[in-house]
Structure formats: structure tokens, C-alpha cells
Amino acid sequence: MSTVGEMIRKRRKILNFTQQELAGRLNISSQAVSKWENDVALPDLGLMPRLAQVLETTVDGLLGYQGAPLSKYDERYQREEFYWGLNPNQLCYDLMKLKPPARPYRVLEIGCGEGKDAVFLARCGYRVRAFDESQAGIDKAMLLAEKNGVHVDFFRANALDYHIEETYDIIYSSGFFDYIPDNMKEEFTAMLKKSTVAGGLNVLNAFVDKPFMKKKEGQQRTPWKSGELFTCYYDWLIHRCDEVIFDCNSGGVPHQHCMDVLIAQKQ
Ligand SMILES: C[S@@+](CC[C@H](N)C(=O)[O-])C[C@H]1O[C@@H](n2cnc3c(N)ncnc32)[C@H](O)[C@@H]1O
Structure with missing residues (x-):
């Protein structure tokens, strides 16, 4: 220690x-x-x-007190290489088409991991705040921002007890939503909607449960039901609501995931 x-x-x-x-x-x-x-x-x-x-x-x-043991993400992010690579998620390009950085729009990213998407958006001219519960991820993200000569307000926080005080033009989250327990999903999306300015975007994806997907033992994730995310945004303008099934080879075992992808705009 x-x-x-x-x-x-x-x-x-x-x-x-x-x-x-x-x-x-x-x-x-x-x-x-x-x-x-x-x-x-x-x-x-x-x-x-x-x-x-x-x-x-x-x-x-x-004081070096870590409370809970290191999460699997802390362990992954402590390695030198970037676990998720450095290429931004396609969703970043999608959001740019709808809200190009003609002004320094304020973006909040939830579950930013090692910061590749937050840094990309900051490089494009957005004003970005981003957080993750993994300190190792945040440390790496800060170094990535510095290396790219941009400022991102990175901080460590647990999204499940973090109260969003400010409003944002864009709230973005990729790969985090199935860490929201079932009984918090509605409340959580309601908070995001409330924290978005009129005309602003929520750009999100969420893993979806399907019968052909095996649950891993002790898995903490709580996938969404098909279409559940979209229904939370019934009163917003929907730019994209896709359900995609894709192959994955993480852990060296070929398997599939299903994901709902949403881009919605507050009216
Ligand atoms: C699949 S990774 C995606 C990381 C990043 N968005 C990307 O695409 O590179 C999910 C991330 O959610 C974070 N996470 C999980 N639960 C969280 C929580 N309660 N609060 C904040 N971050 C959380 C993990 O630490 C991890 O970095």
C-alpha cells in the first residue's frame, strides 16, 4: 500500500x-x-x-483506504494499455451531427471509464465534465486529456448516489446503464431529463436482456428490458432508437450482446 x-x-x-x-x-x-x-x-x-x-x-x-476491494474496472484500468481502446464511440459522431460544437455546449458523461469519449468531445470544442467510480479510470483519463492538450473536468463519483446540480446541453453515457439497479432506472433517467436544458440531448445506450444470453454467475449488471429505455423518453423528440445485436469476444469467448441505443431531444 x-x-x-x-x-x-x-x-x-x-x-x-x-x-x-x-x-x-x-x-x-x-x-x-x-x-x-x-x-x-x-x-x-x-x-x-x-x-x-x-x-x-x-x-x-x-490515507490509502480503498473501502471496497478494487472493482474489475479498477484492475483493468490500472494496466498501461487502454482497455476500451482510444477510438471514440460512434455515438459521439452521432451527437455531433445533431449538435455540432458551434458553441461550447456543456456535456456531462456518466461512467466515462478511461476518458476516450470525453477527451474526444473536448477536442471537438465541447465543454466536458465526466465521471466514473473507478479512480484508476479517472487518473488515466486526466493524463489522456493532458496529453491531448484539452481540459476535461474529470472526477470520481458513484452515479447511483450522485445528484446532478447543474443543467447540461448534452448528457452522454455509454456502457454504464446496466449498472443501474432495476428499482432506480426510472428515477435515474428522470434526473437526467431534468438536468438537460430545453433543446438538449440525452445520448445513451443500455444492454438489453435476451433469452439467448447467458447470465454470468455473481453478475452485478441489471440489463434493461427491450424498449424500456425508449419508453422513459416518450415525451421527448426521438432521433434514434435502435436495438442492435452484436458479436463480442471479450474474455476470449465468442458471445453476443443486445443493446438499445437512444438519442433523444428535450422539447
Ligand atoms: C463498459 S464500461 C464503459 C466505459 C466508457 N464509457 C467507454 O465506453 O469507454 C462501464 C463503466 O461504468 C463505470 N461504472 C459502473 N458503475 C458505476 C457507478 N455506479 N458510478 C459511476 N461509474 C460506474 C465503470 O467503472 C466503467 O468504467
């Missing part, structure tokens, strides 16, 4: 702060930061919440 000093150094590097800049934000001397990072001293307890905020993490994270 990393020491507190190592965690501080790691977060500071990811955010591209010098020791002096970090010290400035905390109103302390850069020598104090240097002592922490070399494990010569620990930050005062009272300073920890502010330090965690400035380093865009949690006090638990700084």
Missing part, C-alpha cells in the same frame, strides 16, 4: 502542480509539502479535507 506521502505526490503529479503551487493553495510552505512527500511528516488532521479537495480526491484516498 502507498504511504500518505506517496499518495500526495502521485495526485500532485497527475494534476500537474509543483510543490510550491500545492503549498500556495493550502497557504503553507513548500518545505511542508516536501516533508509530507518524503514521509518525514504527516499533514495536520485539520488540513486533510482541504488537501483532499485541492488534490481532487478523498481523505480516504489520501
Whole structure:
């Protein structure tokens, strides 16, 4: 497990702060930061919440406490290569056709993984906020944004207890929707609809349950019923509602998935 000093150094590097800049934000001397990072001293307890905020993490994270064990995504995202590759999802191009970035439209991405779609949209001129529950994914996404010379407001959050405060021109999510438990699906889509400005888009996909698909043991995913996602948007203008079945070879075992794809616009 990393020491507190190592965690501080790691977060500071990811955010591209010098020791002096970090010290400035905390109103302390850069020598104090240097002592922490070399494990010569620990930050005062009272300073920890502010330090965690400035380093865009949690006090638990700084103390190396991970709570639940690493998720399968954390493990995947900790590898050097990009698990989902670097090519943006086709849905990004679809949304651009409907709302080209003539203005810096505000986009929220939910379950952004390693950030490939968020970074692509930011490169195209959208103003993007994106989150995922995997810290490893967010760390990698931040580095990807930096490498591409764009700013994306990446942060770690659990979508199931995250309340969207602001409104957005576009809410986008790919591959996350079947992590929403059945009893939250309606409430969750209602929140997205409420958090979208008039004329704005929701661009979403969701895995759908089919009899020919075998459930994996202990699977946490709760696929949607065929067409269920579309019905949540009965009162919006539907630009796309497709149900697609496609082959997949993840895990080295050929199998199929079924996915509902929705692009809807608030009237
Ligand atoms: C299939 S991956 C898709 C990642 C990304 N959207 C992409 O297409 O590259 C699903 C993502 O949802 C995230 N996720 C699952 N449950 C979540 C939750 N409750 N809150 C936030 N993110 C979650 C996972 O960590 C994972 O990165």
C-alpha cells in the first residue's frame, strides 16, 4: 500500500502542480509539502479535507483506504494499455451531427471509464465534465486529456448516489446503464431529463436482456428490458432508437450482446 506521502505526490503529479503551487493553495510552505512527500511528516488532521479537495480526491484516498476491494474496472484500468481502446464511440459522431460544437455546449458523461469519449468531445470544442467510480479510470483519463492538450473536468463519483446540480446541453453515457439497479432506472433517467436544458440531448445506450444470453454467475449488471429505455423518453423528440445485436469476444469467448441505443431531444 502507498504511504500518505506517496499518495500526495502521485495526485500532485497527475494534476500537474509543483510543490510550491500545492503549498500556495493550502497557504503553507513548500518545505511542508516536501516533508509530507518524503514521509518525514504527516499533514495536520485539520488540513486533510482541504488537501483532499485541492488534490481532487478523498481523505480516504489520501490515507490509502480503498473501502471496497478494487472493482474489475479498477484492475483493468490500472494496466498501461487502454482497455476500451482510444477510438471514440460512434455515438459521439452521432451527437455531433445533431449538435455540432458551434458553441461550447456543456456535456456531462456518466461512467466515462478511461476518458476516450470525453477527451474526444473536448477536442471537438465541447465543454466536458465526466465521471466514473473507478479512480484508476479517472487518473488515466486526466493524463489522456493532458496529453491531448484539452481540459476535461474529470472526477470520481458513484452515479447511483450522485445528484446532478447543474443543467447540461448534452448528457452522454455509454456502457454504464446496466449498472443501474432495476428499482432506480426510472428515477435515474428522470434526473437526467431534468438536468438537460430545453433543446438538449440525452445520448445513451443500455444492454438489453435476451433469452439467448447467458447470465454470468455473481453478475452485478441489471440489463434493461427491450424498449424500456425508449419508453422513459416518450415525451421527448426521438432521433434514434435502435436495438442492435452484436458479436463480442471479450474474455476470449465468442458471445453476443443486445443493446438499445437512444438519442433523444428535450422539447
Ligand atoms: C463498459 S464500461 C464503459 C466505459 C466508457 N464509457 C467507454 O465506453 O469507454 C462501464 C463503466 O461504468 C463505470 N461504472 C459502473 N458503475 C458505476 C457507478 N455506479 N458510478 C459511476 N461509474 C460506474 C465503470 O467503472 C466503467 O468504467
